[in-house]
Amino acid sequence: MTLVAVCSVKGSPGVTTAALGLAGCWPFGHRPLMVECDPGGGDLLARYRLDMAPGLVSLAAAARRTTEPDLVWQHTQRLPGGLPVVTGPPGAEQARAAIEQLTMDSTTLLRKAADRAGAVVVADCGRIDPQSPVMPVLHQADATILIARAKDDALAHVATRAGTLERWSRRMCFVLVGDGYRSDEVARELGITVTARLPEDPRGAAALRGDFGRRSSPARSALGKALAALARQVADLAAEVPRRELTEAELAAPAAHFGLPAGPHAGGPPPHGNGAV
Ligand SMILES: Nc1ncnc2c1ncn2[C@@H]1O[C@H](COP(=O)(O)OP(=O)(O)OP(=O)(O)O)[C@@H](O)[C@H]1O
């Protein structure tokens, strides 16, 4: 159904955090999945102390034999709240080799996986440039979310690429993070549309990183709420349907993916969320 690529062009503005939050807060009634395909290497394995396999490397190895779309789901692990993730290897070399394998066919395996009914694949594509092995994923994404801090140095890099960004994806959504220039100033100066602004929220980001205590849930943080709103916006854009108001049940649903009031290593079975987990 929907493939969303999340990336940056400079620095570490919170791509992995945003990709996790978008998948975890995706609107009710879909099957979201987060894939760490950052050519610089993955972070989730260490952050959540997950197992080395399955993940991107085992998925790439399996993709040499078959490219059936459900393969991607077979190589997921679940985060404590139940969100399925394909973890990237920590090493850049291994990550690049796996990504090259997965993007070998003209229709990438992630695109095939996203084309399944109800499936939503959110790909963490890391910091990109035109030579990145993950570019085919961007080209085939229904929407690409480019994350940047609203500061001079980060924006200078966006500005130099402003002309080509639109060609990187079917739909480029520019998202600013944290303090700095106002969104309307950035939009005017760079001649781009700013789709959303994510708040500076270290606690919310820590919760999304897995450093959350028994009482905090990422979905309830300011950042979690902003990402849930962005997820609804992108879901609507991707489906190209008019925006509509959500019911109370749908608004409550995002918490389902992060539903366990437990730390990252609590163990136990994943909760049954909105049908996606
Ligand atoms: N909105 C935010 N407010 C405050 N801190 C944030 C926010 N988003 C992310 N962070 C923090 O910034 C740091 C980098 O975040 P993250 O790993 O998501 O960035 P990245 O762009 O994926 O970086 P990398 O280049 O390492 O892949 C983390 O410590 C994270 O908790």
Ligand SMILES: [Mg+2]
């Ligand atoms: Mg990252």
